[in-house]
Amino acid sequence: MRPKKTPLRMCAGCGEMKPKKELVRVVKAPQKESESGASLPPEISLDLTGKRPGRGAYLCRDAQCLKLAKKSRRLERAFSCKIPEEVYARLEEEIAGAARKEALEEQAKPSVPLDGNGQPIIEIDVPEEALPRGKGGGHGG
Numbered sequence: 592m593r594p595k596k597t598p599l600r601m602c603a604g605c606g607e608m609k610p611k612k613e614l615v616r617v618v619k620a621p622q623k624e625s626e627s628g629a630s631l632p633p634e635i636s637l638d639l640t641g642k643r644p645g646r647g648a649y650l651c652r653d654a655q656c657l658k659l660a661k662k663s664r665r666l667e668r669a670f671s672c673k674i675p676e677e678v679y680a681r682l683e684e685e686i687a688g689a690a691r692k693e694a695l696e697e698q699a700k701p702s703v704p705l706d707g708n709g710q711p712i713i714e715i716d717v718p719e720e721a722l723p724r725g726k727g728g729g730h731g732g
């Protein structure tokens with residue numbers, strides 16, 4: 592038994608259960624009504640913080656899963672509203688952007704080995720010339 596349980600969420604695209612942090616939350620903002628009484632189109636966007644209010648669904652950070660979710664209308668069912676084509680297009684861009692950012696951050700991480708205290712172990716190669724020479728040594732012997 593593991594001491595800490597990883598919260599799992601289902602991807603609305605492929606339907607796989609995955610750890611929450613591996614998924615991206617799609618949120619539908621609470622619907623506002625315009626003054627004329629007509630309901631505005633639903634505001635659906637990626638929620639990278641996972642803290643936005645509204646109804647949420649989860650997707651892998653993969654445009655392919657968004658396409659699957661679109662095809663199966665699982666997102667529409669999750670939000671119980673129709674999702675316009677342009678919203679899907681925007682979500683796809685945002686997912687691609689988030690995935691790219693993630694990849695960049697992964698690359699930017701320094702691959703420094705850590706010691707037992709979580710401190711990075713940095714080995715510095717000191718060039719021999721920089722070392723102080725002992726007295727009496729050197730050339731001309």
Ligand SMILES: [Zn+2]
Nearest residue numbers: 602605651656
């Ligand atoms: Zn998926």
